[in-house]
Amino acid sequence: MKNLINVLIAICLSNVALAQEPAASPLQISGAVDTYWKYDFNKGANIKTYFANEQNSISLGMIDIALKKSTGKASFVGELSFGPLGQSQSIPNALGGYDEDINSFHIQNLYISYAFSEKFNLTAGYMGTFVGYEVISPAANFNYSTSYLFGSGPFQNAGIKASYAFSDKVSLMAGLFNDWNVYQDFNGVSHIGGQLSLTPAKGWTAYLNFLSGYSKNAAGTGTLVDLTTAYQITDKFKLGLNAADYTVSDNNGGYSGVAIYPQYAFKPSFALGLRAEQFSIKGTGAAANSNVTSFTFSGNIKSGGLTFIPEIRFDSDKDFSQQFFKNGIASKAASQFSLSAVYAF
Amino acid sequence: MKVFFALSILFVCRLGLFAQSDQLPLDENGKFTYFELVNQPQMNEFALKTQFLIFLQKYRPKLKVNSTQADSVIECTGKFVIQKTILVSAHPSGEIQYKLQIEFKRGKYRFWLSNFEYLPYQRDRYGNFVPSTNRGVMLEKSPDSLNKGAWYEIRSLAAKFSADFALSLKANLSPADPENTPKTVKSVQKVW
Numbered sequence: 001m002k003n004l005i006n007v008l009i010a011i012c013l014s015n016v017a018l019a020q021e022p023a024a025s026p027l028q029i030s031g032a033v034d035t036y037w038k039y040d041f042n043k044g045a046n047i048k049t050y051f052a053n054e055q056n057s058i059s060l061g062m063i064d065i066a067l068k069k070s071t072g073k074a075s076f077v078g079e080l081s082f083g084p085l086g087q088s089q090s091i092p093n094a095l096g097g098y099d100e101d102i103n104s105f106h107i108q109n110l111y112i113s114y115a116f117s118e119k120f121n122l123t124a125g126y127m128g129t130f131v132g133y134e135v136i137s138p139a140a141n142f143n144y145s146t147s148y149l150f151g152s153g154p155f156q157n158a159g160i161k162a163s164y165a166f167s168d169k170v171s172l173m174a175g176l177f178n179d180w181n182v183y184q185d186f187n188g189v190s191h192i193g194g195q196l197s198l199t200p201a202k203g204w205t206a207y208l209n210f211l212s213g214y215s216k217n218a219a220g221t222g223t224l225v226d227l228t229t230a231y232q233i234t235d236k237f238k239l240g241l242n243a244a245d246y247t248v249s250d251n252n253g254g255y256s257g258v259a260i261y262p263q264y265a266f267k268p269s270f271a272l273g274l275r276a277e278q279f280s281i282k283g284t285g286a287a288a289n290s291n292v293t294s295f296t297f298s299g300n301i302k303s304g305g306l307t308f309i310p311e312i313r314f315d316s317d318k319d320f321s322q323q324f325f326k327n328g329i330a331s332k333a334a335s336q337f338s339l340s341a342v343y344a345f
Numbered sequence: 346m347k348v349f350f351a352l353s354i355l356f357v358c359r360l361g362l363f364a365q366s367d368q369l370p371l372d373e374n375g376k377f378t379y380f381e382l383v384n385q386p387q388m389n390e391f392a393l394k395t396q397f398l399i400f401l402q403k404y405r406p407k408l409k410v411n412s413t414q415a416d417s418v419i420e421c422t423g424k425f426v427i428q429k430t431i432l433v434s435a436h437p438s439g440e441i442q443y444k445l446q447i448e449f450k451r452g453k454y455r456f457w458l459s460n461f462e463y464l465p466y467q468r469d470r471y472g473n474f475v476p477s478t479n480r481g482v483m484l485e486k487s488p489d490s491l492n493k494g495a496w497y498e499i500r501s502l503a504a505k506f507s508a509d510f511a512l513s514l515k516a517n518l519s520p521a522d523p524e525n526t527p528k529t530v531k532s533v534q535k536v537w
Binding site: 026027028029030032066068077078079108109111118127128129130135136137139140202203204205232235238267268269270301302303304344 | 406434435436437467468469470471472473474478479480482488489490491492495
């Protein structure tokens with residue numbers, strides 16, 4: 001009997017099929033899992049950007065599961081994640097904190113959308129941020145480790161937003177949002193945001209993003225302006241760019257930076273990419289800015305849903321803002337090598 | 346236990362065995378093309394074109410007119426989405442874009458689908474599946490070894506779609522279109 005059950009399970013698991021789109025919209029279940037190993041050449045957890053942060057350990061990223069269903073003009077998306085990357089490292093737990101000890105399930109997306117027409121759409125809930133080039137899920141990033149721009153910006157925005165597509169090439173989004181990365185806003189809905197999406201040419205997309213507001217207990221009003229663009233110049237070569245500036249009012253700091261992402265696909269299953277980033281932390285008051293430079297070389301080797309990402313990264317921190325160390329002594333540089341496997345289903 | 350392992354190996358092998366035979370034919374330029382010439386002696390050029398424009402309305406926005414030439418040649422671009430099914434759920438895994446050209450003459454018309462391009466999908470930051478690139482890969486391109494099976498299956502889907510599309514097109518361009526003809530209803534008698 002056990003053998004029969006095992007055989008039936010094997011039949012079901014082997015039934016992954018491709019087919020034309022059905023007439024009705026079924027419930028979509030998708031997700032991703034990832035794992036990695038990282039080695040810091042200074043033998044410590046130096047580079048403190050999000051993800052790939054555990055030294056010399058075969059470590060877990062996360063598993064995330066997304067549900068989506070469309071019925072007529074209405075749709076919903078619910079996405080949960082589990083594991084270090086999807087819990088304490090990226091998004092708040094049920095209590096709204098980032099506590100390693102009391103993490104529970106974590107929400108990446110939980111929203112409802114209604115398409116009033118082909119051009120106009122309204123969405124409300126808790127959503128992945130519209131700002132920035134990189135995202136939380138490694139299945140959607142070329143590099144496994146993340147940029148300083150990503151780590152400094154918002155991860156999620158709860159709010160309500162309206163989108164209008166003027167044409168295939170131009171669309172506009174505007175909305176009201178809670179504070180960054182929280183389920184509940186304790187000082188009232190206090191952020192406004194917008195996004196202008198452009199398709200200047202075939203293969204080229206550009207997003208100009210704006211987000212401004214006063215967060216609870218913040219030193220001032222923070223305003224973020226961000227440009228994210230990617231151009232598939234040829235079948236093999238793609239160039240991405242992310243530039244952002246965040247300023248807190250009354251000279252209370254912020255950050256700015258620019259990162260470029262050239263990528264070359266030698267064939268559909270193999271590509272190499274570089275992320276070159278210049279990041280600046282704005283000094284508060286009379287304090288000077290501090291600057292960090294980072295170069296990350298990544299490979300993407302794909303087979304079906306699996307992507308294997310070997311990566312090497314070099315960071316330079318002449319102002320000692322990142323607290324790199326080597327043999328217990330502060331260091332201006334850090335470098336790491338990592339291997340990661342990401343499976344999207 | 347031995348039976349389980351043996352059968353499991355067979356099912357895993359099945360995943361790798363994708364038929365190359367269900368593919369579109371190649372034209373003289375080495376491009377996948379689906380072509381048909383249909384005789385419709387009861388219909389003139391105007392009637393055929395009118396029926397086609399009605400058919401286009403049903404397919405919007407997945408099929409759009411690009412250009413018309415001399416009122417008897419219409420070029421369209423279209424796309425269909427490929428679903429990846431796992432157990433009881435499915436989600437988009439990619440789309441195939443194509444070009445349709447149709448020409449009308451008195452009593453006949455011909456059409457062909459060509460320029461098939463595949464765009465893989467990827468889940469975006471909002472949990473939606475969208476094209477991961479703006480530039481498609483022509484289906485004529487040879488697959489690399491790591492993705493050969495999936496590529497042949499995509500070609501097979503393009504062939505199946507073309508055949509299904511042709512059936513639907515011909516049904517809509519026939520003199521008595523079953524989809525547009527109202528069904529007669531038997532009158533309900535008072536005394537029965």
